Amino acid sequence: MNNRQRWTVAIFTFVVGDAIALQMRGAVLPEVADDFDVPEALLGLVAPAGTLGFLLAVLVVGLAAGHLPVRRTMLAGLGVAMAALLSMAVAPIYVVFLGFLLIQGTADGVGRALDRPALSHLYPAQRGRTFNLYAMAWAVGGASAPILANVVIDVADWRYVFPIVAVLFVVPVVLLARSADLESAANERRLTVSGLREMVRDPAVLGMAAALVFSGGVEGSIFTWLPYFASEHVTKSQANMVLSAFLVTYIPARAAYGLVIERYDYLVVTFVLAICTAPLVYLAFTTTSVTVFVLAILATGVGVSSFFPTLSAFGVDEHPEYSGPVSAIATGGNYLGISVFPAVIGLLSTYTGLGTALSLLAGAFVCLGAIIAITAWVTRRGAVA
Numbered sequence: 001m002n003n004r005q006r007w008t009v010a011i012f013t014f015v016v017g018d019a020i021a022l023q024m025r026g027a028v029l030p031e032v033a034d035d036f037d038v039p040e041a042l043l044g045l046v047a048p049a050g051t052l053g054f055l056l057a058v059l060v061v062g063l064a065a066g067h068l069p070v071r072r073t074m075l076a077g078l079g080v081a082m083a084a085l086l087s088m089a090v091a092p093i094y095v096v097f098l099g100f101l102l103i104q105g106t107a108d109g110v111g112r113a114l115d116r117p118a119l120s121h122l123y124p125a126q127r128g129r130t131f132n133l134y135a136m137a138w139a140v141g142g143a144s145a146p147i148l149a150n151v152v153i154d155v156a157d158w159r160y161v162f163p164i165v166a167v168l169f170v171v172p173v174v175l176l177a178r179s180a181d182l183e184s185a186a187n188e189r190r191l192t193v194s195g196l197r198e199m200v201r202d203p204a205v206l207g208m209a210a211a212l213v214f215s216g217g218v219e220g221s222i223f224t225w226l227p228y229f230a231s232e233h234v235t236k237s238q239a240n241m242v243l244s245a246f247l248v249t250y251i252p253a254r255a256a257y258g259l260v261i262e263r264y265d266y267l268v269v270t271f272v273l274a275i276c277t278a279p280l281v282y283l284a285f286t287t288t289s290v291t292v293f294v295l296a297i298l299a300t301g302v303g304v305s306s307f308f309p310t311l312s313a314f315g316v317d318e319h320p321e322y323s324g325p326v327s328a329i330a331t332g333g334n335y336l337g338i339s340v341f342p343a344v345i346g347l348l349s350t351y352t353g354l355g356t357a358l359s360l361l362a363g364a365f366v367c368l369g370a371i372i373a374i375t376a377w378v379t380r381r382g383a384v385a
Helices: 003-027 029-036 046-063 070-088 094-122 124-155 158-168 170-177 183-187 193-201 203-230 236-248 250-260 266-284 290-304 307-318 320-352 354-359 361-384
Strands: none
Touching: 003 029, 003 046, 003 070, 003 094, 003 124, 003 158, 003 170, 003 203, 003 236, 029 094, 029 158, 029 203, 046 094, 046 203, 046 320, 070 094, 070 158, 070 170, 094 124, 094 307, 094 320, 124 158, 124 236, 124 250, 124 307, 158 170, 193 203, 193 320, 203 236, 203 266, 203 290, 203 307, 203 320, 203 354, 203 361, 236 250, 236 290, 250 290, 250 307, 266 290, 266 307, 266 354, 266 361, 307 320, 320 354, 354 361
C-alpha cells in the first residue's frame, strides 16, 4: 500500500467511525432519557453538545489548514476523541455526559476539518465524485450505528457502545502513524485576512453555506429525533432500525449522485431534490400509517443525502486553492444546522407535539430550494458579466 492509498483508507475509515459516533447519539436517546431521567426539552441538548465544539473546531482548524501539519493534527484529534468516548461510558450524570460529548465532538471536528481537503488534493480531477464516495462511506457508518446500538443494548448496558466506537478509531490512527506527510497538501494556499474577506463575500460560498445550514438542520433533526418519534409507534429496537434504514438509503443514493453530478450542474440537481423532498418529509411526520411513514422517510433519505457532498464540492470547485477553508465553511454551515435545529424541534414539541414539530422541516426544504435558486442566478449572472 503506497502513501496515497494509506491516506485514502485512513480518511475513509475515520469518517465511518465518525458517522457511527454521531448516529449512535440518536440511537441511544431513549436510554439516555431513562438513565438520566431527563425530559424531551433537555434531550434536545444532545445535538448541540455534540456539534457546537465540532463546529468551532472545523472552522478554526479548517481556516488554518494551510498552516498546520495535517497528519499530526489529525492524529491528535483522534487521540482526544477516543479518550472522550471512553469517558462518556462512565459519566455519572447528564451534565457530565454532555461535557464529554462536547469534547468528543470537538476532537472529531479537527479530523473532519482536514480530511476532505486532503482528498481534494489527492483527487483534484474527480472532486465531486470523490466527495460523494466519501459521503457514502459516512452513510455506511451511520447506517451501522443503530444496528450496533440494538446489538449492544440487547446483550449489555447501552453505555458500552462508546468504547466500541473508540476501538474503531484505532485503524485510522495506525494508518496515519505509518504514513508520510501528505505532499499534495502543499498545494493548499495559506489563507490571509484579505483572502478570507474576499472568499466570504463570494456569492457561491455564501450560498453554499446558507444552503447547508438548512440541509444540515433537516438531517440533524431526523438523526436526533427519528428513533424517539418512531418509538412512540413501534418498539425501540424497530425504531432504531427505521433510522438505520433511513441511512442505508444514503449509500446507493450517494453512489448514484457521484455519477449524476459529472453530467449535470451541481445546483440544478440539488434544487430539484430540495423541491421534491419537501412534501415527503411533511408526509412522513403527519401520516397515521406506519407503512406510509416508513416509505416517506426512506424517500426523504434519498433526497437529503445529496446536499452536503454536492454543495460542498460546488464550493471547493469555486476555490480549489483554498479547499481547507471552503470545506471548513461548508462543514461549519452543515453542523450549525445539525446543532441548532434539533434543539428548536425539542422546544417546539413541548407546544405542538413532536410529529407536528418535525413536519415543519418541509419549510426548511423550501428555504433550501430558494437559496440554491438564488445562488445559481447570482453566480451565473456574475459569470456572464
